Amino acid sequence: MHTTRYPWAAIALAALSTLATTAQAQGSGQLNVICSVQDAWCSMIATTFTRSTGIKVNMVKRGSGEALAQLIAERSNPKTDVWFGGTGDPHIQAAELDLTLEYKSPSLGQLHGWAQEQARQSAYRTVGVYSGPLGFGFNTELLAKKKLAAPLCWKDLVNPAFKGELQVANPSSSGTAYTMIATLVQLMGEDKAFDYLKELHRNVSQYTRSGTGPIKAVARGEAMLSISFVQDAPGEQMQGFAVATSTPCEGTGAEVGSMSIIKGTRSLDNAKRFYEWALTPSAQALAVAVKQFHLQSNKATPLDSNVPDFKKIKFINYDYAKYGKTAERKRLIERWERDVNSLSR
Numbered sequence: 512m513h514t515t516r517y518p519w520a521a522i523a524l525a526a527l528s529t530l531a532t533t534a535q536a537q538g539s540g541q542l543n544v545i546c547s548v549q550d551a552w553c554s555m556i557a558t559t560f561t562r563s564t565g566i567k568v569n570m571v572k573r574g575s576g577e578a579l580a581q582l583i584a585e586r587s588n589p590k591t592d593v594w595f596g597g598t599g600d601p602h603i604q605a606a607e608l609d610l611t612l613e614y615k616s617p618s619l620g621q622l623h624g625w626a627q628e629q630a631r632q633s634a635y636r637t638v639g640v641y642s643g644p645l646g647f648g649f650n651t652e653l654l655a656k657k658k659l660a661a662p663l664c665w666k667d668l669v670n671p672a673f674k675g676e677l678q679v680a681n682p683s684s685s686g687t688a689y690t691m692i693a694t695l696v697q698l699m700g701e702d703k704a705f706d707y708l709k710e711l712h713r714n715v716s717q718y719t720r721s722g723t724g725p726i727k728a729v730a731r732g733e734a735m736l737s738i739s740f741v742q743d744a745p746g747e748q749m750q751g752f753a754v755a756t757s758t759p760c761e762g763t764g765a766e767v768g769s770m771s772i773i774k775g776t777r778s779l780d781n782a783k784r785f786y787e788w789a790l791t792p793s794a795q796a797l798a799v800a801v802k803q804f805h806l807q808s809n810k811a812t813p814l815d816s817n818v819p820d821f822k823k824i825k826f827i828n829y830d831y832a833k834y835g836k837t838a839e840r841k842r843l844i845e846r847w848e849r850d851v852n853s854l855s856r
Contacts, residue, residue: 539565542781543590545582547575547597547686548768549723549743551801556595559797560788566781574721575601575686582610582773589775592782595789598686598722599629599639599767600693603835606636611771614783618790618809626808629767632832640789641768641798641805644824645690646758648726648737648744653753662736664760665695669710675856676735677714678725682844686766687722691738692843693834694764697827708851715856730754740766745817746802758819764829765821768805 542560546553550572557568573581575597582591582605594602594611605611615635619627626639647662653676654661662668668677682688695704716734719725725737726744730752741756748754770789772782788794795807804817833839 539567540778540781541567541569542778542785543592544568544570544785545573545578545591545594546570547573547578547595548798549801549803552596552798552803555797555801556789556794559794560785564784564788566784568785573597574684576682576684576689579605583608586610586775589773589777591773592776592778593785594771594773595785596640596768596770598690599637599769599831600689600835600840601686602637602769602771603629603633603831604837604840605771606633607835607837610774611636612774612776612779614772614786616787616790618787621810622790622808623806623810625767629769629831632835637769637771638786638790639767639808640770640795641807642765642821643740643742643768643805644758644765644819644821644826645687645694645763646739646741646756648729648739648741648754648756650729650732650735651753651755653732653735657735659735661755661757663757665698665707666761668736668738669707669714671713673714673736675714675716677711677737678717678719678728678734679711679715679738680722680725681718681720681852682847684720685722687740688718688738689834689840689844690764690766692847694827694829696843697764697829697834698762705846705850708847709854712851712854713856718852726754741819742804742806742817745804749802758824760825762825762827764827767831 553570553572557570561568578594578597579601613635625642629639649661659672680688682692695707723743726739728734729737730747744754744756772786776782790809792809792812795809795812798805799815806818
């Protein structure tokens with residue numbers, strides 16, 4: 512599945528070298544983007560797109576749940592042009608709420624099937640730009656110190672030996688955590704999934720605001736375990752941290768990180784230009800250049816060896832359309848708040 516170990520380097524340099532002339536830069540306008548990926552990736556995207564087009568990018572970093580809340584709050588007077596990244600469920604919800612524009616990209620045929628399906632399910636109001644499997648992060652040094660085995664299955668996480676050792680994001684603000692709930696509901700059935708989440712709650716030390724917070728805490732020894740997207744681990748490993756991952760033996764879900772143009776944008780031409788640029792292999796290769804190891808949606812984007820091998824992971828048949836619906840998302844998060852988060856630990 513994997514090709515050259517560092518194919519991204521040449522592509523990223525090529526993208527960075529595509530600089531606009533002064534004449535092109537003048538009067539090109541600007542673009543307001545909500546970015547729901549890691550900070551370094553957001554910055555690289557903004558810098559490279561501006562250098563290659565002359566369009567100034569005003570970028571705001573938001574978790575996907577927070578991004579959706581902002582768009583809902585701004586719907587009568589939109590201040591955002593493009594929403595880039597974050598789990599696909601809230602993008603589908605934004606489409607359902609008529610917050611985003613229909614745009615059928617001419618690049619769709621170049622994308623993996625899961626990215627095209629995301630577009631179809633939203634009536635072409637969003638598109639998949641990357642994907643990554645949900646799994647577990649763990650600090651190998653802390654596990655060894657306590658002589659505990661790494662978790663390989665969902666059932667392993669409720670081991671009483673892990674009490675106070677687990678960090679998970681809060682589904683009210685994090686798409687990662689909502690993906691976890693929706694995955695468990697589809698895997699176990701709703702009532703059994705919430706029984707499981709109650710058991711899991713006993714082992715949770717903290718529910719973080721963002722989905723990347725838990726694995727960063729694990730990498731730095733502030734927690735032993737996390738529920739995270741596994742592609743977030745290699746970048747921490749490259750910094751020398753003792754973090755590793757696994758994907759659950761019973762099955763797991765995957766995020767389809769998405770991108771949407773906001774209805775009411777005042778910069779539609781620039782928004783479409785950014786959208787098309789973000790679907791190119793050269794733009795998608797920028798992720799690996801800043802140590803973000805998602806599977807990118809363009810089939811021509813070279814694969815780094817750190818990108819998870821989807822062929823080796825047991826996936827559930829995740830119903831993105833159902834669990835991206837406003838009512839379903841709201842209902843499940845409210846049930847989690849009522850039945851799980853309200854419990855003492």
